[in-house]
Amino acid sequence: MNFNYNLPVNILFGRGKINKVGTETAKYGKKALIVTGKTSTKKSGLLDKTIDLLKKENLGYEVFDKVEQNPLTTTVYEGAEAAKKAGCDVIIGLGGGSVMDAAKSIAFSTKNSGDISEYIFGKKHGDEALPIILVPTTSGTGSEGNCFSVLTNPKTKDKKSLKSNLIYAKASIVDPELMMTMPKSIIASVGFDALAHNIEAYIGKRSNPFTEMQALEGIRLLGENLFKVCNDPTDVEAWEKVTFASTLGGMVIGSSGVGLPHGMEHPASGLKNVVHGKGLAALTPIIIEKSWESDIEKFSKISVLLGGKDASDCSDAVNRFLESIDLNVTLGDLGVVKEDVDWMVENCMKISEPNIQNHPKLFTKEDIREIYLKSL
Structure with missing residues (x-):
């Protein structure tokens, strides 16, 4: 074995941990920019609760509530300007993955001028x-x-991650009770994103013994509990397990990366603004069907954890899992048409080369085209 594992993440996990947001923020600044979405944290009361907890610590705040479901580079610039104008010295990301990604990039752009795409593509x-x-x-x-922040450039439609050790959170407050406010329609798609993270990191060429253990546990927990929270969003114990598995998924891709499903989904959601988890659901079974022979041992373990028998029926096991959470979709269902495929293939080759290379089977440009067409 020969590998490096470095993950400087401070995670505060558990029910009621949201009550720590004020004391944790106070360690790092005096005025926070609260980055959030347009409605959900307001409707749930979480935004008001967070503000009250900041006030309790005598902290100032400014709210930036303009983050989209696929956050744009232009939104990040707007948030960074808001932070500068208000004199904020700490950023709080309060919301789903899009909000957290935007918060990370706003924290970055406040201190690093110019086109963030140049940092994303490694030019700066x-x-x-x-x-x-x-x-x-x-x-x-x-x-x-x-330390990833996935952004879409509205001009080029490139959807790609900023990756920088500078954007690791000082503290991540993971409270399973906050997940229970999600609309039922969202639970399945975000949960499948978590499953895809664990699967792709587990089978990836950059996997290591630590991430393999974590990813397998994430797959197991989601396989046993995601359908439970889809059917009963009040099941707190199941939520704890799903939430933990999601955090594990984020950790393992931070070390081992993602593979072809994410590499092929990003062009689709960059172009058509589709829900990321749904795009993954449309692509993942087809990619596994064409990949399982590349690592029979690992695909067998995934299959068994999802109710299958062996590697050869891993794709079917994933499809059955998708049926159990009512997430069987095609890219065609999501608005992608045949005329989009050529652009998506070229964009995939442009932005997703590391993901293509990390997948256990190396797919050619024509292979990728075939998968897109089959997914319609």
Whole structure:
């Protein structure tokens, strides 16, 4: 064995941990920019609760509530300007994966000028970022457990991650009770994103013994509990397990990366603004069907954890799992048409080369085209 494992993430996990948001934020600044979405944290009362907890610690705050479901680079610039104008010295990401990703990039862009796409593509490197506190309200992206921030450039439609050690959260407050406010329609799609993270990190070429153990546990927990919370969103014990699995998924991709499903989904959601978890649901079974012979041992373990028998029926096991959470979709259902495929293939080759290379089977450009067409 020969590997490196470094994951500097401070995770505060458990029911009621949201009550720590004020004391944790106070360690790093005096005025917070609360980055959130347009409605959910307001409707649930979480935004007001967070503000009250900040006030209790005599902290100032500013609310930035403009984050989209696939956050844009332009939104990040707007958030960074809001932080500067208000004199904020700490960023709180309060919401789902899109909000947390936007919060990370806002913290980065506040301290690093210019086009963030140049940092995303490695043409420039940042020097510092504002400290970040993350509070996830969805159990899917695991953004609280890594240093990725996925953004879409509205001009080029490129959807790609900023990756920088500067954007690890100083504290990630993971409270399973916050997940229970998710609309039922969202639970399945974000949960499948978490499953995809664990699967892709487990089978990836950059996996290591630590991430393999964590990913297998994440797959097991989601296989046993995601359908439970889909059917009964009040099942707190099941939520704890799903939320933990989601955080594990974020941690393992932070170390071992993702593979072809994410590599192929990003062009689809970059172009069509589809829900990320649904795009993954459309692509993952087909990719596994064409990949399982590349690592029979690992695909067998995944299959068994999801109710299958061996590697050869891993794709079927994933499809049955999707049926159990009512998430059987195609890219066609999500608005992708045949005329989009050529652009998505080219964009995949442009932005997702590391993901293509990390997958256990190396797919050619024509293979990728075939998968897109079959997924319609």
